[in-house]
Structures are given as structure tokens and as C-alpha cells.
Amino acid sequence: MVNLGVLVSGSGSNLQAIIDNIEAGRLEARIKIIISNVPDAFALERARKHGIPSMILSHKGLKREEYDQRLVEVLKANDVELVILAGFMRVITHVLLRAFPMRVMNIHPALLPVFPGTHVWQIEVDSGVKFAGCTVHFVDEGTDTGPIIIQAVVPAYDEDTADTLNARILKQEHKIFSQAIQLYAEGRLEIKGRRVLAKGFPKTPDSFMINPPAKIFEG
Numbered sequence: 001m002v003n004l005g006v007l008v009s010g011s012g013s014n015l016q017a018i019i020d021n022i023e024a025g026r027l028e029a030r031i032k033i034i035i036s037n038v039p040d041a042f043a044l045e046r047a048r049k050h051g052i053p054s055m056i057l058s059h060k061g062l063k064r065e066e067y068d069q070r071l072v073e074v075l076k077a078n079d080v081e082l083v084i085l086a087g088f089m090r091v092i093t094h095v096l097l098r099a100f101p102m103r104v105m106n107i108h109p110a111l112l113p114v115f116p117g118t119h120v121w122q123i124e125v126d127s128g129v130k131f132a133g134c135t136v137h138f139v140d141e142g143t144d145t146g147p148i149i150i151q152a153v154v155p156a157y158d159e160d161t162a163d164t165l166n167a168r169i170l171k172q173e174h175k176i177f178s179q180a181i182q183l184y185a186e187g188r189l190e191i192k193g194r195r196v197l198a199k200g201f202p203k204t205p206d207s208f209m210i211n212p213p214a215k216i217f218e219g
């Protein structure tokens, strides 16, 4: 059982998936505290509905490091072991990372290391990629550069817009974030340089996807 602190700024659909998986007994974790830097984030409503302690910690008027220091104080006071960035729209600093080294996880709506940064769906559509996806990674001091834990791939279609691609990716985010946390809770994640190994976990079957489908070569 791992104690989570979840940081949010917006809708919190990833938070909801984590809550649902915990409540269904699929995820061996408990959420000790949910912290939002945005006062009217819908994620706070979700916290209230499920009776999970939550608070607003505004970043207004604080330097990044000062803000992170406040975060560390709250997270430590709540016995948090693993910090989950679930749509937390702030760059975090060494202050938080040194207090929780390789214990901060983020979800990103692209197959890192390509397409780091924000609002990546339109960039993915415009780039013409045939596959997109999402990544859960440990956070380091760069932007979306930390060791990759798990990824999910989805096709990108000719008619996709940023919104349709986002919706397809988000469905997978809701699965892989909980899976990454469960791997952590089971003590299976071993960090070796840039690589995160999932010890003793079954391999994905050796498989492939082609988009658009390679019809004439079928079979």
C-alpha cells in the first residue's frame, strides 16, 4: 500500500480513474491529500465527492521554489510517499524533486521523448504522425525528460483534430497511470540510468500495428 499525494490544476479525469481503481480494489494505494493550485479546479469537486482530504494551495505571489517548499511541507505532513502530477500545470523545481527523488510521477499525452511540452495534440496532428499515445514517467529536472515507466500507443487518423486525438489518448492515460502506480506499490520498478525496468512483470506479446493498415500484405 503506497501513500499518494495528488497534485492537480484542472478537470481531474486522471485523478478520477485513480480513485475508481483504488475503490475497486485494483490499485493498492491510498490518496492522503489532493492539492490544487487552482481554486475552482473540478478535481476538487471529485475529491469532496469521494471524501478525500484536499486543499487549495495557490502559487500566486510565490517564487517557484517557495511554492514547492510549501508543497513539500504539506506532502510530508500527510506521510506521502509518492507524488502524482495529474494534470498539474506547473513546472516543479529541485525543491520538490530533492524531497521526493524519483518519487514524483507525471502523465504526458505523447510518446515521449517526442512532443514534450504543453498543448501537444495539435502539434501531433500537424506533424502527420500515424501513431500517438501517452507516457507515465518519473519527473526529473527537465521538462518531460524523466525516466519512462509505461506508455500506451493509439492510432492517429486522417480526420483527427486535437480534440479527437486527445479523447483517444486520455482513455489510455486512465489505464496506464494506475498501472504505473501499482507497479511502484508492488516494488517492481527498478531505475537503471534512463531506463525503468518492471521486474517480474509479464512482457507485452511481441506484436505490431500498422496505420493505415497494410491490406495487400495481410497474411
Ligand code: GRF
Binding pocket: 010, 011, 012, 013, 014, 015, 086, 087, 088, 107, 108, 109, 173
Ligand atoms: C492530461 O492530458 C494529461 O496528459 C496532462 O494533463 C491532462 C490532465 O487531464 N498532463 P485531467 O485533469 O486528468 O483530466
